[in-house]
Amino acid sequence: MIERPTLGGGEAAPEEIADVALDAVAVNAWYGKKLAIRDVSIAFGRNSITALMGPSGCGKTTFLRCLNRIHESAIGARSAGQVMLDGRDIYAPGTNPIVTRRRVGMVFQRPNPFPTMSILDNVTAGPRRTGLLKGARSLRESAEEALGKAALFEEVKDKLDAPASALSGGQQQRLCIARALAVKPEVLLMDEPTSALDPLSTLKIEELMGSLAKDYTVIIVTHNLQQAGRVSDYTAFMLGDADRVGMLVEHGPTKRIFTHPGDKRTEDYITGRFG
Amino acid sequence: MIAQSRLEPSRRAQGLIGVVLTGFCSALAAGLLIMLLGYVIVQGWGAINPAFLTQLPRPVGVSGGGVANGIVGSAIIIGLATLMAIPIGGLTGVYLAVYGRGLGAEFIRFLAEVLGGIPSIAVGLFAYTILVQPFSHFSGFSAAFAFTVLMLPLMVRTSEEAIRGVPIAIREGALALGLPDYGSIIHVVLPAARPLIVTGLLLAIARITGETAPLLFTAFGSQFWEVNPGNPMAELSLQIFTYAISPYDDWHRQAWGGALILILAVLVLNVGARIAISRRPRRS
Amino acid sequence: MTLGQAIADRFFRFALRGATALFVLIIAGLFIELVHGSWQAITTFGPKFLITSEWNPVTGKFGALPFIYGTVVSSAIAIIVASVVGILAAVFLAEFAPPVIARPVSFLIELLAAIPSVVFGLWGLFVLAPILASTVDPFLQRFFGFLPIFSGAIYGIGLLTAGLLLALMIVPTVAAISRDLIVAVPNELREASYALGATRWETVTRVVLPAARAGIIGACVLALGRALGETIAATMVIGNRPAISISLFAPSYTLSSVIANEFTEATSAIYLSSLLALGLILFVISIIVNGSARLLMWSMLQRTRAR
Numbered sequence A: 001m002i003e004r005p006t007l008g009g010g011e012a013a014p015e016e017i018a019d020v021a022l023d024a025v026a027v028n029a030w031y032g033k034k035l036a037i038r039d040v041s042i043a044f045g046r047n048s049i050t051a052l053m054g055p056s057g058c059g060k061t062t063f064l065r066c067l068n069r070i071h072e073s074a075i076g077a078r079s080a081g082q083v084m085l086d087g088r089d090i091y092a093p094g095t096n097p098i099v100t101r102r103r104v105g106m107v108f109q110r111p112n113p114f115p116t117m118s119i120l121d122n123v124t125a126g127p128r129r130t131g132l133l134k135g136a137r138s139l140r141e142s143a144e145e146a147l148g149k150a151a152l153f154e155e156v157k158d159k160l161d162a163p164a165s166a167l168s169g170g171q172q173q174r175l176c177i178a179r180a181l182a183v184k185p186e187v188l189l190m191d192e193p194t195s196a197l198d199p200l201s202t203l204k205i206e207e208l209m210g211s212l213a214k215d216y217t218v219i220i221v222t223h224n225l226q227q228a229g230r231v232s233d234y235t236a237f238m239l240g241d242a243d244r245v246g247m248l249v250e251h252g253p254t255k256r257i258f259t260h261p262g263d264k265r266t267e268d269y270i271t272g273r274f275g
Numbered sequence B: 001m002i003a004q005s006r007l008e009p010s011r012r013a014q015g016l017i018g019v020v021l022t023g024f025c026s027a028l029a030a031g032l033l034i035m036l037l038g039y040v041i042v043q044g045w046g047a048i049n050p051a052f053l054t055q056l057p058r059p060v061g062v063s064g065g066g067v068a069n070g071i072v073g074s075a076i077i078i079g080l081a082t083l084m085a086i087p088i089g090g091l092t093g094v095y096l097a098v099y100g101r102g103l104g105a106e107f108i109r110f111l112a113e114v115l116g117g118i119p120s121i122a123v124g125l126f127a128y129t130i131l132v133q134p135f136s137h138f139s140g141f142s143a144a145f146a147f148t149v150l151m152l153p154l155m156v157r158t159s160e161e162a163i164r165g166v167p168i169a170i171r172e173g174a175l176a177l178g179l180p181d182y183g184s185i186i187h188v189v190l191p192a193a194r195p196l197i198v199t200g201l202l203l204a205i206a207r208i209t210g211e212t213a214p215l216l217f218t219a220f221g222s223q224f225w226e227v228n229p230g231n232p233m234a235e236l237s238l239q240i241f242t243y244a245i246s247p248y249d250d251w252h253r254q255a256w257g258g259a260l261i262l263i264l265a266v267l268v269l270n271v272g273a274r275i276a277i278s279r280r281p282r283r284s
Numbered sequence C: 001m002t003l004g005q006a007i008a009d010r011f012f013r014f015a016l017r018g019a020t021a022l023f024v025l026i027i028a029g030l031f032i033e034l035v036h037g038s039w040q041a042i043t044t045f046g047p048k049f050l051i052t053s054e055w056n057p058v059t060g061k062f063g064a065l066p067f068i069y070g071t072v073v074s075s076a077i078a079i080i081v082a083s084v085v086g087i088l089a090a091v092f093l094a095e096f097a098p099p100v101i102a103r104p105v106s107f108l109i110e111l112l113a114a115i116p117s118v119v120f121g122l123w124g125l126f127v128l129a130p131i132l133a134s135t136v137d138p139f140l141q142r143f144f145g146f147l148p149i150f151s152g153a154i155y156g157i158g159l160l161t162a163g164l165l166l167a168l169m170i171v172p173t174v175a176a177i178s179r180d181l182i183v184a185v186p187n188e189l190r191e192a193s194y195a196l197g198a199t200r201w202e203t204v205t206r207v208v209l210p211a212a213r214a215g216i217i218g219a220c221v222l223a224l225g226r227a228l229g230e231t232i233a234a235t236m237v238i239g240n241r242p243a244i245s246i247s248l249f250a251p252s253y254t255l256s257s258v259i260a261n262e263f264t265e266a267t268s269a270i271y272l273s274s275l276l277a278l279g280l281i282l283f284v285i286s287i288i289v290n291g292s293a294r295l296l297m298w299s300m301l302q303r304t305r306a307r
Helices: A060-067 A097-103 A119-129 A136-149 A169-181 A199-215 A225-231 A254-259 A264-270 B009-045 B050-054 B068-099 B103-117 B120-135 B140-164 B168-176 B181-208 B213-217 B236-244 B249-278 C003-050 C065-096 C099-112 C117-144 C159-184 C187-195 C200-229 C232-238 C255-265 C269-306
Strands: A020-031 A034-045 A049-053 A077-085 A104-107 A187-191 A217-221 A234-240 A246-253
Touching: A020 A060, A020 A217, A034 A049, A034 A060, A034 A217, A034 A234, A049 A060, A049 A199, A049 A225, A060 A077, A060 A104, A060 A187, A060 A217, A060 A246, A097 A104, A104 A169, A104 B168, A119 A136, A119 A169, A136 A169, A136 A199, A169 A187, A169 A199, A169 B168, A199 A217, A199 A225, A225 A254, A234 A254, A234 A264, A246 A254, A246 A264, A254 A264, B009 B249, B009 C065, B009 C099, B009 C117, B009 C159, B009 C200, B050 B068, B068 B103, B068 B140, B068 B181, B068 B236, B068 C003, B103 B140, B103 C003, B103 C200, B103 C269, B120 B140, B120 B213, B120 C003, B120 C200, B120 C255, B120 C269, B140 B181, B140 B213, B140 C003, B168 B181, B181 B249, B181 C003, B213 B236, B213 C255, B236 B249, B236 C117, B236 C232, B249 C117, C003 C269, C065 C099, C065 C159, C065 C200, C065 C232, C065 C255, C065 C269, C099 C159, C117 C159, C117 C232, C159 C200, C159 C232, C187 C200, C200 C269, C232 C255, C255 C269
Parallel strands: A034 A246, A049 A217, A049 A234, A104 A187, A187 A217
Antiparallel strands: A020 A034, A020 A077, A234 A246
8 A cells, every 4th residue: 555645635545556666756846936736646557548637727737747757848848756666766866758758658739640651660659769679570560569559450461561540530540559569668648639539439449549548558638528537547626726827636446426526626527507 | 970881981992002002012022033033134134154154264464264262161160060060059949949948048049049140240140259350361261151150039939939840749759668878869860850941941051151241351252163162262152242343244243143053043942942941741 | 740840840950040140250350351351450550540642562551541431422413313202202102103113113223223333333344434535524614613512623433423423323222212101191180181271292202202211311320331342343433543642533542442452462461451451441331331221210100100
C-alpha cells in the first residue's frame, strides 16, 4: 500500500489499486509565475486505463504533460513534485527528462506526423534517432509490430513509403500511436486523442485503447464524459479553483465515480450541472 | 427632393480619372522594367559569345577579350560568402526561434533589421578596415566577408520565420519520443522548414549577386585569372562598372554583355526562390 | 541518453549561442570600426565637418556639405516621384485591377527590385541621361526656366537624372509594400463606405488610403532609406562634382559616390579618415531613417489591431 497525502480535497483510493505503475505525488506546475496546478496526486494502476476529466482550464492537460516532463520544454514553464515510475522518481535531481520520455510516451490532441517523412520513417523515428535499433530489417519489424498494435498495419502495409501526410485524420492519429509505441514505453499518455477526429475514427481508437491496456498503462485526458465512461477503468476528476489553479477533486474506479461520486462537485459535473 | 437614380457626372468622372491615373502609373513602372530588360537583352546579346565568356580582359583600349575571370571571381566570392553566412545567420535564426523570448532576443532582432538597412558601401568600409587595411592587401576574401554581412539580416530573419512556421506540435511530437533537443530540431523541425530556408537562402544570394559598391575597395578587381581569395579578384559587377564609366566603346559593349549575364543570374535565383516556396508541405 | 548524444546536445547549444554572439559582434564591430576610422576627421574638423563645403585633398581640408546636399536632393527627388507613382500603382493593383492583370504586373514591378544597381546605372548612363538631355530637360528649361532649379547648362548627367533613376529603383519598394497594406485594410471598412453611397474611388481615397496611411508613409520612408544608401547607380549618373549648385541639371556628388570614387586614391590619413567619416554619416542617417520607418509601420499595426 502506498501512503498518499490527501491535499486539495482529493480522495485517494489506495485499496483499489494493487499494482501501481506510475505514482504522482504532489505535482505542481507553473506557466511563468502563474501556478497552473497545485499538489495533484494520483496513482495509476499497471495495465489499466485512467481517464482525467474535468471542465476546460482545470489543468488536466497540464498535469498529463508533467508526467512525461514535456510541460517544462515550453519557455518559462516549470513543474515540480514526485512522480514514481516503477519506484524511481522521474523528478529526482539529475534525472534527464529525455530518458523519461522514452518510458512514458505521448499522443497529442491533433495528429502530428512528421510532415517530411514517410509512414515507415515516422513510426521508426523514435528508435532510429534514439539509437535503440539499428539496421533496416529490425527497424521494419519493429514498425510492423507497432503498426499492428495501433490497428493500422493492414491499411498501410502496401504503402509504407508513402508520405504520412497522405493519410486521413484518423489514420494519422493511429500512426502517431504507432510511433509512440515503437519506442516501447511502459506508460502511454493520450491528450484528448479523438477530439479532432470524426466519430468513426473515434470509435476505432476507443476500441484500440482496450487492447493497448493489455501491454501498457494508459492515461487519457478527455473532456467527453461518455468516452471516459466507455473506455476507462479509473477516473480522476479535476477542477480549477477560484484562482484558476487546477487541483484533484476525486479519483477512483470509473464505475464508482459515475454512479456514487464521493464529492458533490464531481456529482454536479457528471450530471451536467456545469462544465 | 428628387430621388436620384444616376450618379452625378462629376463623381463618375473623378472615378474614371482615378482608375486611368493609377493604371497609368502601374503601366509606367512595369513598362519601364520591360524597356530596361529589353534594352539590356538587345545590347548585351551582341556582346555574348564564347570568347566573351572564356577569355580574360584585354588591355586598356584594345578591343576584344572577355569577362571569364569576373564570372569565376564572382562565383568564388559569392560562394565563400554563402558558406560563411549560412552557419552564422542560419544558426542565429534557429536560436531566436527556439530560445528567443524576452528583451535580449527582441534586441537581436532589432539589430538584424538595422543591419538590413545599412548602405552596402558602409559594409564595404567595415570589411576594408578589418580585412584589408591591417594586411595592406586587397583580397577576394574581404569582399566575401562584406557580402556575408549583407546576407546576414535576410538569413537570420528567414531561418527564424521558417522554424517558427513549423507547428509546435511537430517539435513536441519529437520530444515526446525521447529525442534530445538538438535531435528534434535537426532531424524533424529543420527538414520541415526546408522550403522556406531554401527560399531565404536563394533570395539572400540574389541580394548580393550584382552588388558592386563594397567590391571597390575589397576585391578591387583584377585583369588576370585569380582563384586565391587572398588576392585581389575580378568580379563581374565590378567589371561592368569599370567598363561602363570608361571612354571606350568596346568596353561599353562588353558592359552590356556582362549586365545581361548578371540579370539572367538574378532572375534564375528569384524564380528558383519562388519555386522553392511553392514546394511547402501542405497542411492536412 | 548516450554520452555521444549528450556531447552533441551540448555542442549544439554552444553553436547556437556562439553564432548569435558572433552575429551581434559583427554588427557592433561595424559601428565601432566606422567610428574608430573617422576619429581623426572628427577630432580635426569637429561638427563643422557637416557644414563645410571645401573638399581639398591637397590642402587636407575636408567638409561633407556638398555630399550631404547631393544625397539629400537626389533622394528627395527620388522619394517624391517614387511615392506618387508607387502609391498610385499600388492603388490600381490592389483595388481596380482584375487578378489577370494584377498578378503579372505586380510580379513585374517586384522583379524591378531584383535588378542589380550596376545594371540600373548602365541603363541610366547610356539611355536615361541622353533622353533627358535631349528631350525632357530642354522642355523643363523652356517652360519653367525662370525657376532657379531648372536653370543652367544641361549635361544629361546630374541631380535630376540621378533622382529619377533612384526613383525607378525604389518604386517597387513603395508599390509592393503599399499594395500589401491596402489589401490588408479590412473589408468591413470598405463596405461601410459603400453602404453610405460612396463610389469606388471615393472609398479608396477617403477610407482605405487613410486607414493604411501610417504604413504607407513607413514604406516611403523605407524606400527613402534605400535611395540614401544607393551607391553605384547614383555614381554613374550624378556627375561627380563636389560643389553645390541650385540647378537640378548640374552635376553633383553623393556621400556614397565620393567614397566609391575616391577611397582607393586616398593618399593621406586625414583623407581616408574623412571618407570614413562620410561613411559614418551615411550609417547614422540610414539608422535614423530606417528606424522611423519601422516605428511608423509598427504603429499602424497597433492601430489596426486595436480595431
